[in-house]
Every structure is written in C-alpha cells, then in structure tokens.
Amino acid sequence: xxxxxxxxxxxxxxxxxxxxxxxxxxxxxxxxxxxxxxxxxxxxxxxxxxxxxxxxxxxxxxxxxxxxxxxxxxxxxxxxxxxxxxxxxxxxxxxxxxxxxxxxxxxxxxxxxxxxxxxxxxxxxxxxxxxxxxxxxxxxxxxxxxxxxxxxxxxxxxxxxxxxxxxxxxxxxxxxxxxxxxxxxxxxxxxxxxxxxxxxxxxxxxxxxxxxxxxxxxxxxxxxxxxxxxxxxxxxxxxxxxxxxxxxxxxxxxxxxxxxxxxxxxxxxxxxxxxxxxxxxxxxxxxxxxxxxxxxxxxxxxxxxxxxxxxxxxxxxxxxxxxxxxxxxxxxxxxxxxxxxx
Ligand code: FAD
Ligand code: EPU
Numbered sequence: 001x002x003x004x005x006x007x008x009x010x011x012x013x014x015x016x017x018x019x020x021x022x023x024x025x026x027x028x029x030x031x032x033x034x035x036x037x038x039x040x041x042x043x044x045x046x047x048x049x050x051x052x053x054x055x056x057x058x059x060x061x062x063x064x065x066x067x068x069x070x071x072x073x074x075x076x077x078x079x080x081x082x083x084x085x086x087x088x089x090x091x092x093x094x095x096x097x098x099x100x101x102x103x104x105x106x107x108x109x110x111x112x113x114x115x116x117x118x119x120x121x122x123x124x125x126x127x128x129x130x131x132x133x134x135x136x137x138x139x140x141x142x143x144x145x146x147x148x149x150x151x152x153x154x155x156x157x158x159x160x161x162x163x164x165x166x167x168x169x170x171x172x173x174x175x176x177x178x179x180x181x182x183x184x185x186x187x188x189x190x191x192x193x194x195x196x197x198x199x200x201x202x203x204x205x206x207x208x209x210x211x212x213x214x215x216x217x218x219x220x221x222x223x224x225x226x227x228x229x230x231x232x233x234x235x236x237x238x239x240x241x242x243x244x245x246x247x248x249x250x251x252x253x254x255x256x257x258x259x260x261x262x263x264x265x266x267x268x269x270x271x272x273x274x275x276x277x278x279x280x281x282x283x284x285x286x287x288x289x290x291x292x293x294x295x296x297x298x299x300x301x302x303x304x305x306x307x308x309x310x311x312x313x314x315x316x317x318x319x320x321x322x323x324x325x326x327x328x329x330x331x332x333x334x335x336x337x338x339x340x341x342x
Pocket of ligand 1: 054057061075076096125126128131133135182183230298
C-alpha cells in the first residue's frame with residue numbers, strides 16, 4: 001500500500017447531496033475514500049483528528065439535526081468479485097462503497113440466489129450489515145458470510161463472521177457495542193447456485209401473477225422492485241430515509257390485550273414475541289399525510305417521514321417525537337427510531 005497517499009480534505013461542505021433526507025447541514029471537514037490504498041492515510045488522519053468522525057455510505061439511514069462539527073468520510077470504494085465457489089455456493093464480495101442494488105442486480109443477473117428480495121434498498125454494501133437490512137421476508141444475515149473491517153482505535157484489520165456480528169431485527173454489534181469503532185471495508189455473501197425462492201409475502205405472488213412471470217430469481221427481483229416503487233417514495237423526488245421507526249416487538253400478553261381492543265391489529269410472530277406494524281399504529285393516530293411546514297408523514301406509508309424540500313432535521317425530529325408520544329398514549333407502545341439521528 002502507498003503510505004504517502006494524501007487525502008484531500010474539504011471544509012465547510014454542504015451535506016445535502018450526501019443524505020437522502022436532503023438535509024442542508026454543513027460538515028466542518030469532509031473527505032472521500034475511493035481506493036483501498038487510501039486506508040492507511042485515512043487511519044492516520046482519523047488518529048490525529050480532534051473531533052467526531054462519521055462514515056457515510058449512501059446517507060439513506062441518517063437524519064442530520066445540526067451541522068456536523070467534525071470529519072465526514074464518504075466511503076466510495078468500488079468492486080465486486082467472486083472470491084470462491086463450490087458445487088452449491090458462490091461467494092461474492094462487494095467493496096463497501098459499491099451501491100447495494102448494483103450489487104444485488106449483479107447477483108440476480110447471474111442467477112445466484114439469496115439477495116433478490118433485497119432489491120432496490122438504497123445505500124451501500126458496507127452499510128448493509130450495520131442494521132442487518134431486511135425486506136420481504138429476508139435479511140442479510142440469511143446469506144452473510146463474512147466482512148472485512150479495520151479498527152479505528154488500533155488500525156488492526158479484522159474479519160467478522162456471522163456469529164460475531166450479533167445480527168437481529170434492524171440491529172448488529174456495529175449499532176451497539178462496536179458502534180463507531182470499525183470501518184467496514186467489504187462484505188462477502190454466500191449465495192445459492194440452485195436458488196430457493198422466498199415468496200412468503202403474499203404481495204410477491206400477487207405481483208408475479210400480475211406481471212405474468214413464473215417465480216425465478218430475476219422475476220422475484222422485478223416483482224420486489226415494482227412493489228417497492230408503488231409503496232415507497234423515491235428519495236430523488238421526496239426526501240426520506242425509508243422507515244423512520246422500527247416495528248415494535250411486544251410480548252404475547254400485550255398483543256392479546258391490544259387485539260381485544262383493536263381486533264385484527266396487524267401483527268407477526270417474532271420468536272416468542274409479536275411484531276406490530278408501526279405504520280398501522282401511526283396511521284390509527286391520524287398522522288398519515290400530516291404536514292407541518294416541509295416536514296411530513298408520507299401519504300401512502302405512515303412509517304416514512306418526509307422532507308418536502310426545506311425542512312430542518314430538527315423539524316422532522318420534533319415531528320417524530322410527537323408521533324412517539326401519541327402512539328404511546330393511544331396504544332401504550334413505545335416506538336424507537338430506526339434512522340440514525342445525528
Ligand atoms: P448511511 O446512511 O450512509 O449510514 C448508515 C450508518 O452506517 C451510519 O451510522 C454510518 O456511519 C454507518 N456506516 C456507513 N458506511 C459504513 C462503513 N463502511 N463502515 C462503518 N460504518 C458505516 N432498510 C432496510 O433494512 N430495509 C428496507 O426495505 C429499506 N428501505 C428503504 C427505502 C428507502 C426509500 C430509503 C431511503 C431507505 C431504506 N432503508 C431500508 C434504509 C437504508 O437503505 C439502509 O439502512 C441502508 O443500509 C443504509 O445504507 P447507506 O449506505 O445509505 O448508509
Ligand atoms: N400499514 C398501515 N398503514 C401504513 C403503512 C402500513 O396500516 O401507512 C400496515 C400495512 O397495511 C401492513 C403492515 O402495516 O398490514 C405492514 O406494512 P408494510 O408491508 O408496508 O411493511 P412495514 O412493516 O411498514 C417493513 C420494513 C420495510 C420493508 C417492508 C417490506 C421496518 C421498520 N420496515 O415495513 O423496511 O421494506 O417491511 O418488508 O421493518 C426500512 O427499513 O427503511 C424499510 C422500508
């Protein structure tokens with residue numbers, strides 16, 4: 001590696017193009033890594049830097065509530081590689097800055113099974129393990145093989161296998177005990193050469209019928225893209241970060257009590273507990289389509305908070321607080337943000 005690589009640092013940069021909420025905040029300092037050879041220089045920079053450091057991938061899971069008085073490092077390292085294969089599996093590695101959906105479609109095109117249900121999720125490969133991204137019955141933990149990371153404290157390179165990542169619903173060790181301690185460099189997935197499709201979500205089967213396609217890796221990916229486009233706002237048209245809150249998980253007893261008060265409340269078994277649909281709870285509190293200034297609750301999906309143009313992060317955050325309070329007071333259920341509040 002070239003130890004003399006110089007990192008270009010920009011100052012007082014608007015982060016608007018770098019977060020899908022479109023928050024117009026400034027970073028005191030800003031740098032970008034585009035090649036692995038720049039990592040030693042980035043690590044030196046971080047070790048000398050006085051102030052907070054924040055990595056950004058696609059900026060699709062962050063809400064900036066103020067200027068960032070520190071160093072933002074945008075991770076833009078690219079590359080997709082088949083690192084190994086046997087009769088059953090192919091092991092595909094994506095560099096952290098690779099766009100997630102480009103990575104998924106690379107696998108879909110080659111008929112490697114396992115990631116098709118995760119089509120069209122915004123963001124980058126390197127961020128996918130942070131909250132164990134999931135959609136339509138699948139989470140990355142189902143096909144995750146390992147990741148390469150580097151410790152910001154010691155500069156030590158380390159591999160993490162699945163068991164070390166403590167994956168859970170929208171959660172991993174990188175969101176908790178190891179938060180902010182590692183830069184994820186690449187992620188490797190183990191995909192099936194003879195795919196086993198997951199069409200357990202009724203909407204997938206209905207969409208396959210509507211487009212007249214038999215189930216396959218490619219058709220499931222297309223169906224998922226169609227469903228997502230019909231439900232979720234495109235951040236290029238309307239600022240948002242996907243689901244703002246996690247779906248709350250409650251005990252069986254709490255669920256039974258809620259179901260007696262609100263028969264048919266949407267709910268899914270989650271181990272011994274029950275996962276409720278936060279979008280339904282929020283809609284029942286009357287928030288769907290609500291707008292205050294440029295901050296709002298999406299008209300088609302109440303779990304998504306939106307920026308109509310010039311909302312501040314604080315306005316969106318205070319709307320989120322009001323929603324949390326009203327859901328708590330009507331249902332006794334505590335909502336928690338899924339988005340990283342900065
Ligand atoms: P960022 O927002 O840039 O970063 C997220 C966090 O990861 C930050 O804390 C950041 O510091 C950290 N980070 C980023 N890169 C690295 C790295 N290389 N090393 C260490 N830390 C890093 N999520 C789902 O799970 N399922 C969905 O269905 C889904 N749908 C969405 C739909 C829309 C329209 C939008 C806007 C978002 C959606 N999301 C969904 C949320 C989002 O796409 C995911 O959380 C995604 O993984 C975020 O990736 P990112 O690169 O944009 O991360
Ligand atoms: N619902 C309503 N009103 C709404 C929205 C939803 O009543 O405004 C009801 C729906 O009718 C349905 C239930 O809530 O009965 C669930 O809705 P949906 O299928 O749209 O999924 P979700 O639970 O709102 C979750 C994920 C999404 C993921 C989809 C598909 C979380 C926090 N969100 O949404 O992930 O794409 O399922 O699997 O788990 C994200 O994380 O950013 C994200 C978009």
